[in-house]
Amino acid sequence: MFESAELGHSTDKEAFEAAVPVLRAELLDAQFELLDLKKFAVVVLINGIDGAGKGETVNLLNEWMDPRHIQAWAFDAPTEEEAERPFMWRFWRALPPAGKIGVLFNNWYTEPIRERVERSSKKADLDQRLDEIRRFEEMLTREGVLLVKFWFHLSKDGQKKRLKDLEKDPKTRWRVTERDWHFYELYDRYRDVAGHALRLTSTGDCPWTIVDGSDERFRALFVGRTLLDALRRRVSAAQHQWAPRQTAAPLPHPIDALNLLNSLQMKHEMSKSEYKDQLECYQGRLALLTRADAFRNRSLVLVFEGADAAGKGGAIRRVTAALDVRQYRVVPIAAPTEEERAQPYLWRFWRHLPGRGKAVIFDRSWYGRVLVERVEGFCSEADWMRAYAEINDFEDQLARSGAIVVKFWLAISADEQLARFKEREAEPHKRFKITEEDWRNREKTDDYARAVCDMVDRTSTEIARWTLIEADNKLFARIKVLRTICEAMEAALAQ
């Protein structure tokens, strides 16, 4: 793994000074082509052994390239805000938009490797985290991100020599701490763990590049040229539009008329007074649950999806009525903003994740990809097919960080929908709620039904279950929503 990086590569001063101006000009050109295209983002990972020139190289890249379009992030201990959210949240925040370069110094690899070196995690834990990383990086790649991963290496002798040299010179002696020597003791173990991690995460799409860190001129040229090659190749590939092709088996066609939606029993009676009683009861329970001590270390993520005019808004208002206004946020998901379109699909949902003790209510959500985008052809089949697994991974991370995830599909019958559409058109103050598009969507009822059933079958998991709400009777629907949330919270907080 580290063979070539221990040969002691070096570049003399003269060669370096001749090469740098050319390389800088080429890097700048590539950077502007990237910016002009605005089709993909570049994520550069800088990892490896301390003292092998990671920081210096980041500084150099900043110096060589246009600093307006490259941003370096160094990750230290997580902030309070970060610690309250899934592990990957801080890295999602740092992802550059299309056209820009992000340099991530000590990133998602740092903690899993360090914990294993210090034996605070087991081999199986490390492997599981590496597996998650591989899935995450695969998702980034499929979203178009160019990922360039550098591992800075020093041989054990090289490391020792560096520390001794620093200690010898009174001017640099302060730079060598006890921690450095402690780390040197752990060198062999660190090398083994890192080698293992590199092996499991070096794939054809996201290979690692090992950098011989012993000579600062060599490593600077090496990193610069490798980054340049990567940029040039991807820019030239991106100039030819290229859609991923789905050649896997298509999802099965229904062979009978029975599906999750039309097998719902839609007739439910509920009197006004019964509704009032139950509303009060469940809102009270919900209010208590969100104020419970046990909830302080948890969070609540509610997802509302449903047919047009199924009553999502009304149901959401009955939920928020039970919550403290400082505690929740409703996030309505509409068409993505320009900023959001320049990011991987899930980015715009990650940014809204709640901290501890908080609730976020998504009015429409990340399921747009497998619902409207699928049915309307806004994304390719390959994109929505991989979305099921990516969404499950996302919700898995949410759940493991303590979030209680409750997902609703509000279903109404075609007749009831028609009646509501007509009612909306008739009432001036509701007319804004109904558009041409709603009428068009009605014609695609079967496609939407198929998409909803596939969504439930593929993303109703042990970590985040879907609840189908029979919403022809609005009162019944609201109560069932509230009851489901209360029960999910009670089960989660009792653990």
Add this chain to the structure above:
Amino acid sequence: MFESAELGHSTDKEAFEAAVPVLRAELLDAQFELLDLKKFAVVVLINGIDGAGKGETVNLLNEWMDPRHIQAWAFDAPTEEEAERPFMWRFWRALPPAGKIGVLFNNWYTEPIRERVERSSKKADLDQRLDEIRRFEEMLTREGVLLVKFWFHLSKDGQKKRLKDLEKDPKTRWRVTERDWHFYELYDRYRDVAGHALRLTSTGDCPWTIVDGSDERFRALFVGRTLLDALRRRVSAAQHQWAPRQTAAPLPHPIDALNLLNSLQMKHEMSKSEYKDQLECYQGRLALLTRADAFRNRSLVLVFEGADAAGKGGAIRRVTAALDVRQYRVVPIAAPTEEERAQPYLWRFWRHLPGRGKAVIFDRSWYGRVLVERVEGFCSEADWMRAYAEINDFEDQLARSGAIVVKFWLAISADEQLARFKEREAEPHKRFKITEEDWRNREKTDDYARAVCDMVDRTSTEIARWTLIEADNKLFARIKVLRTICEAMEAALAQ
């Protein structure tokens, strides 16, 4: 996950009898198109709950399709031969060649799920195996295999009803065993573990299809139609040649002249008598090691790669001279046979893996893909780039099954190679060893050197290290090969 499969789908007799002849004709057509194309193989996985119609469906597929081109495999407890090799070996043996369909009934999912249900493995173990499966299936997919995965499901009530019905009828009572009821007790746990496994292995490229197994006519039509759709789509995609594109960062270009090969110290003196002594010594050690008790549960896999005329054959003969002829096999790797070309790349190496207490010596190997195929352009960059990770996975499986893997690159200097070429041409009995191609290869020395260095950097891992052999001096080279094998075996057997 199982929502739609618990709705109680069913197909009445009349509809079934009308549909079957059409479906059969279409399946046969698709099967023959597949056979004509001969571009990809189809692997159908049949998994799920007992009693949900797995066996019946396999029989039906056999009956409906042309039995000469579809083969069903049922995997029970491994045979002795299988138990001696890596877990996946038996499944590699069952892979169908391009143009054919293999139906694998109880396959690589069965054991990991069963062990977890019975709590003989931990959650982390299961997750690791699922991760390996995902990588294996990804490799199959990238090799062009169409993978169609069916999970047969029955609700808990459905399972109970089935058992009760069988017990009621004196003619079928014998079919219900205590094991069935024991299994019924475990139903909830099985469902949870299976749901988890399906979630982690349902990807965009290899999605699971859940089959409602409660009605035999419905499930037959459902499986048949889903398989038909999958065949049709892939046949139509395969008719347009489509090469994978590599848009990831290219491997770094060398920026100085220093590399692993030219930094070898090639001058080594060894007198004839010194050679004879050492040869005897190491051959004796090797003979003892391969006869040691500790070796009975291990195996030895030697990989010889090297420049033309570097002396691979001579070195191999010095190794085999120390071995019992019943114990080893030398596998020379030349161009793949027709049978091998119809399979995923690694298939032809899997078939030669040694059983316990045996040695296999590969004279050239699976590294051909990242050496000659890369340099000569026999495969795409995307193919050889992913090969590093696939090879590492392969060797990891080898090592975990007890194989000691020792890999050699025999390096010679350009001058020495030229001298040997000329000598070969001059001697009639050696002339067959040198071809036009050898001369051509010499012109690509730099490309080959780069490929060798990348290979060592990317596949010399903690599980299977590369040893570079300075082979200008043949005597020195042979001794170093023997010593390296002895030391590797001693280290492995001492564990």
